[in-house]
Structures are given as C-alpha cells and as structure tokens.
C-alpha cells in the first residue's frame with residue numbers, strides 16, 4: 053500500500069473503531085456478548101483481509117500495513133480478533149490458500165498432524181470462545197503445515213482473559229481440516245509474528261492510557277487547581293510518557309525490521325526485543341496511569357481499565373518478557389560477550 | 404478526546420555509508436586500543452589520553468561533520484553518531500576531546516566569529532585542542548539562568564569575576580566556554596547573559612581540584628579574578644548567551660553517552676554467566692539487552708530527526724532520562740545476577756568489582772547534563788502540562 057492509501061485506511065478504520073467500538077461494546081464483550089455488528093462492519097471494510105493480495109480478494113497491503121492497523125486497534129481496545137484473523141489470512145494467502153471469514157483464532161503449538169487429522173489441545177487461545185475457525189501452524193521447517201479447522205471440530209472451554217475477552221482452550225481429536233497447506237511460516241515464526249502484532253497493540257493501548265491520564269489530570273482539580281499543576285503529577289506523567297514512548301519505539305522499530313524481510317524469517321532479534329520491552333514496561337505504565345487518576349481510574353465506569361487490563365493480558369500473550377528475554381539472553385550468551393555489541397548495532401543475532 | 408502533543412520516535416536506520424564507517428572505526432580501534440586495561444577505558448568519555456585523541460584526529464574522526472576548511476570532513480551527523488557509539492562501547496579513552504567535538508566546536512561553528520573558527524576548529528579536529536564547560540556555579544545548578552559570574556565591558560574586552568564549579572577537565576583543557584553576565588543585574592535571569600571563549604592560560608584564573616567520591620580528579624573550581632579577556636572572546640551576540648547555551652545543551656543531551664557509558668558491565672555480565680546460563684539468568688540478561696536496544700532505537704530516531712533539520716529537544720530529554728536510569732539500574736541488576744549465576748567464584752569476584760565501581764559512578768548520570776527532575780519538567784512541558 054502506498055503511504056496515501058495507508059493513511060486513508062487508518063483514518064477510516066480509526067473512525068469506525070471510535071464510533072463502533074466504544075465503551076459499551078467493550079463492556080458488553082466482558083459480559084459474553086459477541087459484537088456482531090462491529091465485526092461485520094470490520095469485515096465489510098475488508099480489515100481482516102488487509103494484508104491479502106488483491107487477486108485473493110484482499111486489500112493488497114503488507115505486513116507493515118497490518119501492523120499499523122493493529123496499533124490503531126490497540127488504541128481503541130477493539131474487542132474482536134482482528135489481529136488473529138488478519139494474521140491468519142496473511143499466512144493463508146501466502147500459502148496459496150483461501151482466506152477465512154473469521155472471526156478466527158490463531159494457534160501455534162500444542163497440536164499434531166497425522167494422516168491428515170489434527171489432534172491435541174491448544175491452551176489460552178485468544179478468542180477461542182467466539183472463533184468460527186481455528187487457524188493453526190503445525191510443525192517447523194519444510195514440514196510446516198497451515199491448517200484451518202472449523203469450530204464444529206473443536207471442543208472449546210472458554211476461560212475469559214483478565215481483560216474479559218473470550219480466551220480459552222481448544223481441543224481436537226482427529227479433526228479433519230477444511231484447508232491443509234504447506235506453510236510459508238513455521239510454528240516458531242507464527243509465534244514471532246503474533247508476538248510482534250501484540251506488541252503493536254500494546255503500543256496502541258499504552259499510548260491511549262497516556263492520553264487518557266494527561267487529559268484527566270488537566271481537568272481534575274484539587275486544592276483549588278488542576279492536579280496537572282502539581283510537580284509530582286507532572287513528573288509522574290513524564291515518566292509514564294517515557295515508558296510509553298519506549299514501548300511504541302520498540303514495537304515500531306521491530307515492525308519496520310519485520311516488514312523489510314519475508315514473512316518466513318528475519319528480524320528475529322528485533323521482534324524478541326520489542327515484545328520483551330513492551331511486556332516489561334506494561335506494569336509500570338499501568339501502575340503510573342492508575343496512580344495519576346486516583347480512585348476514578350480504578351472504577352468499572354471509567355475506560356482506563358480497558359487499556360491497562362489489556363496491557364496486563366497482552367504482556368503474557370505469545371510470550372512474556374521472561375520467555376522472550378530468556379530467548380534473547382540465551383542467544384546472546386551462546387554467541388559470547390564479544391558479539392553483544394555487533395548484535396545490538398545490527399539488530400541481528402550473531403551467527 | 405482532544406489530542407495531546409505527541410512524542411514520536413519514528414524508526415530510523417543508519418545509512419550504508421555510516422555502517423561502512425563503523426567498519427573502519429572498528430578496525431582502527433582494534434589496532435589502537437589493545438594494551439589498555441579495562442579500568443583505564445571506562446567511562447570512555449571521561450578518560451583522558453592525548454595520544455588517543457591525536458590518533459583519532461589523524462584518522463579524521465573528530466569534528467567530522469564540520470566544513471573541510473576548518474579541518475572537518477563534511478560528513479553527516481549520522482556518521483558522527485557511529486563514531487561516538489563505537490568509542491563508548493569499546494571503551495576508547497576519548498575524554499579529552501569529547502566536549503570540544505560534541506558541543507564546543509558545533510557552538511563555535513554556529514555562533515562563533517570567523518576568527519574564532521579559523522583559530523580553533525582545525526586544532527580540535529587534530530585532537531590537540533580541548534574544551535571544558537563553564538556553566539555551573541556554586542549558587543547556580545539546575546537554575547542555570549541565575550549565574551553570577553560577571554564580565555564587565557572594559558576598553559578592548561571584558562573583565563571577568565566569579566566562580567565556576569564542577570568544571571570537568573578544566574585542569575587539562577585549553578579553553579572554557581563560560582556563561583557569564585555581560586549586562587543587567589543578577590535577577591534579570593536569561594537577559595544579559597553571554598558566552599565567552601576563555602583561554603585557560605589567561606592571567607587571573609585559578610583552577611582548584613574538586614575530588615569526586617571515587618577519588619578521581621575530574622572536576623574543578625575555576626575562579627576568575629579580574630581576568631581580562633579580549634573582545635574577540637565573545638561568542639555570538641552580547642546578550643545571546645541563553646539562546647546559545649540552550650542549543651548547546653540539546654547537543655549535550657542527545658548522544659549515546661546517555662545509555663552506553665557503562666556498556667562494559669553488560670558485556671562482562673554476559674561473559675561471567677557463561678555460554679549456557681540458566682533460564683532465569685538468560686531472561687534477566689535478555690531484558691537488559693531489550694532495554695538497551697530500545698534506547699538505541701530511540702536515540703537513533705532523535706538523530707534522524709536532527710538530521711532532517713528538526714530540533715527534538717524534548718525527545719532528547721526523554722531519552723536522556725530513560726537512558727541514565729538504565730545506566731543506574733544496570734550495575735545493580737548485574738551485581739545481583741552475578742552473585743547467583745556466575746560460572747566460577749573467581750569470575751564472580753572480578754565482576755563484582757566492575758559492577759561495584761559502576762554503581763559508585765552511577766549517581767552522576769542523572770545529575771550531569773540536566774537532572775532527572777529538570778528533564779521530566781521538560782517532558783511535562785512537551786505533554787502540555789505546564
């Protein structure tokens with residue numbers, strides 16, 4: 053997508069999210085209501101097909117366009133599996149398959165494929181509760197397959213996330229996939245791409261949390277003046293802004309790196325670093341945002357928790373800072389101390 | 404919701420020409436640095452070595468962005484960035500020329516007279532002429548606009564009286580750029596301040612050491628008693644000192660020395676945990692690596708904005724804040740990890756000395772070049788809070 057088309061896409065999508073994914077919709081999802089209207093408007097706009105070639109019915113965008121869209125969706129706490137469906141479609145299209153209607157859930161790990169049948173249990177699958185399809189990559193290297201499984205072939209146990217979204221486990225016993233293709237990405241790679249996508253959503257949510265608190269502190273008065281006049285609050289928000297900026301910068305840098313390589317491999321270091329960074333600062337961001345808003349930010353009524361609770365959930369999704377940090381640290385240690393600096397300057401693991 | 408001012412750090416990648424220069428700098432350092440002990444190399448930008456500064460100058464690596472007619476290479480800020488970060492990461496003793504290359508030279512280039520530029524810049528690029536910063540005074544720290552040192556206009560120049568403190572390197576440098584009051588009264592704040600280029604060999608200057616907590620003599624108290632300086636020492640316009648000093652501080656704040664000063668601690672930590680650390684240790688190291696990588700990406704973004712002609716003063720302040728706090732956290736996190744996960748007791752003991760030394764030096768990072776609180780005040784202003 054050229055710059056202009058991307059900006060147009062983001063503008064229309066932003067308007068849709070602002071109008072249709074408001075507070076009531078996000079709250080209703082927590083009560084178990086599926087926002088069918090929102091989802092159909094999202095599909096009408098073609099967003100789950102944003103990174104699918106025109107020939108396959110998509111918007112002809114790239115991974116970069118998708119990631120920019122996901123940062124935006126994060127900043128509106130859009131409570132539907134846009135990330136999952138759009139990323140699944142990117143992989144399916146690259147595999148020469150047919151994009152799914154969605155809503156779809158994404159699986160990397162926990163499943164096996166034998167004789168064309170899928171078995172196993174995938175745990176903590178985002179949006180398992182509402183998924184019409186499960187898209188899974190099974191295996192690594194040339195043996196990797198991407199399969200589409202119909203909801204009817206899954207036994208789903210819903211366990212809502214702490215942000216109230218319908219996460220859960222999906223169990224398959226000799227399920228027959230409706231599509232089964234050689235996958236351009238391995239299981240490991242899908243986890244990387246999903247982690248990057250989540251990091252971008254976290255960047256959006258973090259940015260929004262900052263915007264909400266800055267706005268609130270300018271309006272809330274105590275001791276006869278706006279609390280934003282107090283230096284303690286100014287410094288708290290400045291520190292919050294720094295942590296948010298770090299989250300955004302890391303996610304954007306990794307997005308840039310990943311967009312410059314094929315979907316199959318590359319940018320592993322940047323992605324691992326970005327998800328580690330985003331997950332590591334999530335708590336500080338949430339804590340500072342809440343501190344600056346007093347009791348109001350702790351209520352169900354106010355929207356701040358739509359963002360802070362997602363940050364807490366998303367930091368764990370597709371690998372926490374412990375997991376990604378361990379991968380980074382193990383790779384750095386394996387390569388040896390002298391390669392650390394070249395690794396940092398090239399954003400590439402030493403061979 | 405009304406929009407709040409955005410602090411963005413658009414990803415920026417160094418161009419191939421800068422990466423090619425990196426290869427050259429690495430090759431140069433590889434032949435120049437061996438023979439120096441680690442403790443003589445860190446912090447790089449505080450460690451003086453006239454031999455090293457001259458060798459670097461001979462390579463054309465000082466003042467590389469400056470015009471050729473002043474000894475520069477007319478290369479970009481991005482090239483300078485690469486040189487700077489390589490010096491820091493590899494622990495090159497670049498302390499003598501650091502200030503001249505980073506801020507005094509650029510200041511003269513921007514505001515100085517032709518005579519000043521011709522007399523001084525080529526010597527800086529050769530690694531033979533060094534500068535110190537005369538901003539702080541006993542009663543003026545964060546509140547820099549309250550400086551009292553007075554330069555009274557006299558026929559042919561100025562008569563300077565007053566005291567500067569914390570003047571790093573005044574005892575081993577040639578010039579001081581001093582922020583002084585040339586007109587008006589104390590209390591006029593920013594108005595009436597000017598910058599003077601003062602030759603430290605001038606009569607009427609006494610330089611007294613101030614020893615820091617580590618026993619090092621980096622700092623000085625510089626006292627001017629009826630020190631006469633020529634009119635040609637005035638940098639820029641009379642009364643423009645505040646404007647100029649602010650632009651100087653932007654250079655001072657935005658560089659990689661705000662997160663790479665104790666990089667060796669992280670590198671040595673990787674060494675002591677061995678090639679196959681336990682998962683918990685790997686995770687701690689990975690988190691530090693991720694933070695450092697992120698800081699570098701942010702700093703590159705600031706560099707890219709500067710290259711594009713913007714003046715990202717607030718973004719630079721934010722990176723300095725995050726970066727200096729990282730530098731403070733690093734030795735402590737590393738110390739605790741080494742105590743549990745070093746491969747041998749001997750390695751651990753050696754590393755604990757490195758980490759402890761780094762911890763001892765760390766308080767300075769969040770004070771010099773603008774304290775954490777001053778920086779946060781700037782970021783808060785950027786957020787529209789004040």
Ligand SMILES: Cc1cc2nc3c(=O)[nH]c(=O)nc-3n(C[C@H](O)[C@H](O)[C@H](O)COP(=O)(O)OP(=O)(O)OC[C@H]3O[C@@H](n4cnc5c(N)ncnc54)[C@H](O)[C@@H]3O)c2cc1C
Nearest residue numbers: 536537538539544545569570571767770771772774776777
């Ligand atoms: C290693 C080192 C090297 C240095 N080298 C030089 C040099 O070469 N040349 C030079 O001119 N100076 C140099 N300095 C001095 C440095 O610029 C000052 O230390 C710095 O500006 C802070 O001033 P101060 O030390 O007087 O602290 P103060 O300004 O007295 O601050 C003390 C504390 O009060 C806080 N504070 C002050 N004002 C406010 C406010 N408005 N709101 C909230 N909190 C506030 C500060 O954040 C700090 O925590 C150096 C300092 C160090 C540590």
